[in-house]
Amino acid sequence: MSKLIILLLSLILVSENVHSERILAMVMAPSYSHQMFYQQLWRELAIRGHDIVVVTTDPTNEVLPNFKEISMKESYGPAKEFMKVMLNTSIFQVVIQDKWTEMTTMMSEFQMNLPQVQELVHNKSEHFDLLMIEHFITPALAFQHRFNCPMIGVVSLDALTYSHEVMGNPVHSILYPMSFFPYQEDLSFFERLVSVVFGNAFNYLQLGAVEHLDKLNRGIFGEDTPSISEILERTDMLFVNANPVFSPVRPHTPSTISIAGGMHMKPPKALPEDLKKFLDSATQGAIYFSLGSNVKSNELSSDLRQTIMKTLEQIPYKILWKFENDTLPGKPANVMITKWAPQQDILRHKNIKLFITQGGLQSLEEALYSHVPLVIMPFFGDQQANALKAKSKGMARIVDRHNLNVEDFKKAILDVLENPAYKNTVTRLAKEIQDTPMTPLENAIWWTEYVLRHKGAQHLKGPRIPAYQYYYLDVLAFIAGVFVVILILLFVIVKLTLKGLCSMMKCSRKEKLKTK
Structure with a gap:
């Protein structure tokens, strides 16, 4: 009641x-x-x-x-x-x-x-x-x-x-x-x-x-x-x-x-049973890999996809990959694919240690709020700029999809996983951005x-x-014009003065000659 x-x-x-x-x-x-x-x-x-x-x-x-x-x-x-x-x-x-x-x-x-x-x-x-x-x-x-x-x-x-x-x-x-x-x-x-x-x-x-x-x-x-x-x-x-x-x-x-x-952050929800079981079993840590809603992993070129799979196969962690097909030929044993992924809840899972992403702003924010460092593979739009910003802040590494090779990709992943500075930075930044008088x-x-x-x-x-007004162009032009006019006037005055002095000196000479 x-x-x-x-x-x-x-x-x-x-x-x-x-x-x-x-x-x-x-x-x-x-x-x-x-x-x-x-x-x-x-x-x-x-x-x-x-x-x-x-x-x-x-x-x-x-x-x-x-x-x-x-x-x-x-x-x-x-x-x-x-x-x-x-x-x-x-x-x-x-x-x-x-x-x-x-x-x-x-x-x-x-x-x-x-x-x-x-x-x-x-x-x-x-x-x-x-x-x-x-x-x-x-x-x-x-x-x-x-x-x-x-x-x-x-x-x-x-x-x-x-x-x-x-x-x-x-x-x-x-x-x-x-x-x-x-x-x-x-x-x-x-x-x-x-x-x-x-x-x-x-x-x-x-x-x-x-x-x-x-x-x-x-x-x-x-x-x-x-x-x-x-x-x-x-x-x-x-x-x-x-x-x-x-x-x-x-x-x-x-x-x-x-x-x-x-x-856009939503209250936590329980993960689907298959995803929960996979991530719970990753006691050494897990990686979440998603290229967002616009870039489809199943539409990547075969060369890029093969480079990614060869790299993930060498990483000693379990990897959850948002992949838009039911199957992935040649899938490494440590990788689980899922066509649909509740990203926010996945990133909140205690065993997630790294997020490999395309660098979309909402994805970066979700990683930030979940205190998960990043490896970013930009594709288009604002993703490259977002990646550079995240890297400059010390919360991410960037890899170039156009020149990706196994050695560089693996090095970037392991660096973020093994260097605690990335995790510490993303945690600090999350606290700073959430310290506001009211929620977004x-x-x-x-x-x-x-x-x-x-x-x-x-x-x-x-x-x-x-x-032209915002950049003071008219004001600067006027000041420059006044300055030029003053210079011209000074030049004319000096020229006339010198001319007058010369005339006076000539007259003085003539007078002296006459007296002689």
């Missing part, structure tokens, strides 16, 4: 302090790592009484009151072509060939024409009090205009340049290079040159896709639909996963909220409800000025 009374009182308190609102959440990227980061936020908002509709490529299928998911699983079809391009193309080729714009435009057309998205567009009785949307160049931003509501941009890593610009945050290609660039602090001259040229070119190409997407939106939402650039300017708040361990520490306006990593989830919830309470947050955004 007392428990029932406590429950009723809790419900009353929640109902008094939380005003239920309708929220549309959209994460259009067909990538599980992008989707998973905010799943806990959608769930918690629903539990707090808000009415949540989530448009996602990876529905959780969780049954909750006030919670509805609109699945876009079909997006993974065209996404395969996108992944092929990204896996086989460097970021510099992407910029030069404008592959990013080409692929994102194709994906946008596919998604916006899905029947379930079209139904959301044309349902005249539908309304929302807030749009929370992944802050990329996407025609789905037009839902802000469609529902005439405040908008929070969300990103599962640090935001791209144009996102920081619209919030009034300082942007600088050298201080804060794009997360796709494998650069750290103290860039060399060549790195600074590349970051300025290619970083700005990529930003320009991103915004260059807007014209085509605007045309698409006018056909879907109507001719009066504002441009995507204009809608981006309407962003009230931006949530970024700028983990200070893996992201540049940068200043930002109050309208940009750093979630600081770990929001509590932080995100508070600011979401802040925007709902105030019907927006434009007042928290910083001022925006042209680049």
Whole structure:
């Protein structure tokens, strides 16, 4: 009876302090790592009484009151072509060939024409009090205009340049290079040159896709639909996963909220019996090997896969490998493969001593929170930059998949396993990042409800000025101009003075000659 009374009182308190609102959440990227980061936020908002509709490529299928998911699983079809391009193309080729714009435009057309998205567009009785949307160049931003509501941009890593610009945050290609660039602090001259040229070119190409997407939106939402650039300017708040361990520490306006990593971490669950039995038996320690959700181990080249297997065979530890096939010909005896792996719970297992990963941000955060050091094999996107950051912090070794050999791979694995400095570092960093006044989830919830309470947050955004003013170019040009004018005047004055003196000296000579 007392428990029932406590429950009723809790419900009353929640109902008094939380005003239920309708929220549309959209994460259009067909990538599980992008989707998973905010799943806990959608769930918690629903539990707090808000009415949540989530448009996602990876529905959780969780049954909750006030919670509805609109699945876009079909997006993974065209996404395969996108992944092929990204896996086989460097970021510099992407910029030069404008592959990013080409692929994102194709994906946008596919998604916006899905029947379930079209139904959301044309349902005249539908309304929302807030749009929370992944802050990329996407025609789905037009839902802000469609529902005439405040908008929070969300990103599962640090935001791209144009996102920081619209919030009034300082942007600088050298201080804060794009997360796709494998650069750290103290860039060399060549790195600074590349970051300025290619970083700005990529930003320009991103915004260059807007014209085509605007045309698409006018056909879907109507001719009066504002441009995507204009809608981006309407962003009230931006949530970024700028983990200070893996992201540049940068200043930002109050309208940009750093979630600081770990929001996607879930409460521990028991492992499936077969995985538990395998890891429990690894009394000398075990290694977890996974290349994430986008890179499939079963699609690696045969040469790379053979090098990996020959190396793992020589490691005196049991290894759990997330492998997408039921079988792996030539599998070493110390290796167990699994098509599906509850990664967070695996990393929490007491016998896990090392995580071999592709370097995705969420994977690195999960290793950090579980105090597990890393060997990183980057493939694409921000993985190389993440790997360099983890290495510079002293929590990881990096191996190059393009030139991988058994000796170097084995040396990297054994170094991290046998050198306690890696484990000590990752443990220290985890304690530092978790020492915060509130959890990442509590932080995100508070600011979401802040925007709902105030019907927006434009007042928290910083001022925006042209680049020539931001870098004082007009002021410096004026000062330089004044300096040049002063120099010219001095030159003229000196010249005239000298000319006058010369004239006086000539006259003086003439007078002397006359007197003689």
